[in-house]
Amino acid sequence: MIDFLRSRIHRSWLFLMVATAATFGLRAEGAAGLGAAEATLGIAYMKGRLVILNFMEVRHAPLWLRLVLEAWLLAVSVTLLTIYWISVGRHA
Amino acid sequence: MIIAEMMMFGVFFITYMVYRAKDVELFNVSQLALNRNLALLNTLFLVTSSWTVAQAVIAARQDRLIAVRGYLLTAIGLAVAFMTAKCFEYSIEFEHGITAATNMFFMFYFCLTMIHMLHVIIGTVILGVVWANARRGVYRPGRTEGLETAASYWHMVDLLWIFLFPLLYLLR
Numbered sequence A: 001m002i003d004f005l006r007s008r009i010h011r012s013w014l015f016l017m018v019a020t021a022a023t024f025g026l027r028a029e030g031a032a033g034l035g036a037a038e039a040t041l042g043i044a045y046m047k048g049r050l051v052i053l054n055f056m057e058v059r060h061a062p063l064w065l066r067l068v069l070e071a072w073l074l075a076v077s078v079t080l081l082t083i084y085w086i087s088v089g090r091h092a
Numbered sequence B: 001m002i003i004a005e006m007m008m009f010g011v012f013f014i015t016y017m018v019y020r021a022k023d024v025e026l027f028n029v030s031q032l033a034l035n036r037n038l039a040l041l042n043t044l045f046l047v048t049s050s051w052t053v054a055q056a057v058i059a060a061r062q063d064r065l066i067a068v069r070g071y072l073l074t075a076i077g078l079a080v081a082f083m084t085a086k087c088f089e090y091s092i093e094f095e096h097g098i099t100a101a102t103n104m105f106f107m108f109y110f111c112l113t114m115i116h117m118l119h120v121i122i123g124t125v126i127l128g129v130v131w132a133n134a135r136r137g138v139y140r141p142g143r144t145e146g147l148e149t150a151a152s153y154w155h156m157v158d159l160l161w162i163f164l165f166p167l168l169y170l171l172r
Helices: A002-006 A008-028 A034-055 A063-091 B002-022 B024-031 B036-061 B065-095 B104-135 B145-170
Strands: none
Touching: A002 A008, A008 A034, A008 B036, A008 B145, A034 A063, A034 B036, A034 B145, A063 B002, A063 B145, B002 B024, B002 B104, B002 B145, B024 B104, B036 B065, B036 B104, B036 B145, B065 B104, B104 B145
């Protein structure tokens, strides 16, 4: 198991599985609203970052490529959360 | 091409959220008709297939040819499992009379998941091609570019689903 966890790819996979179960569990518990939405989108951002850096191996790619993909991920995540906040404010 | 696809899906995700913000109640009520368990299973299938594809690239660099084929075949199996579960999910929805014309939520749901499904199909064909190449011993240490490109495409398919899953099935 310790050998397994030495690999960044294996650790990423394990995190992705646990994080997926966590967001699903959050929803199954009936969690809704601001805290749950931030957690759900925050976890999606972290999962996406692991896929980009470790599975796509962008960690070792040229800097411009890493910047483009990290910027895409951050911009999409922040925009989604901002629209969510606005929708909550409108329906409060 | 992968970056262009990601940009396009980024716009799709944001458009979905904008329309959701206009009618949160409709989107929340409609979401309840979806099968979250199948979506969870499909997320685990895709995440694991991405992991096996990443393992295939590592194995190719280490000249472990049998492992490369095994990992790729596992990924293809998981992709087929994803498609089977998604089609089953669609069939349940159609049985209940739910279509893209039902309302705005389901219009987005069917459009986004079917465009993603198209990418899964293309990705699976690409994985099939690299598996056939791996059988012929094409990928050896220092000659793994083709496999790496195919792997990146598949990881993008996984990445897009990582956002579709919470947006369509979980966020309330």
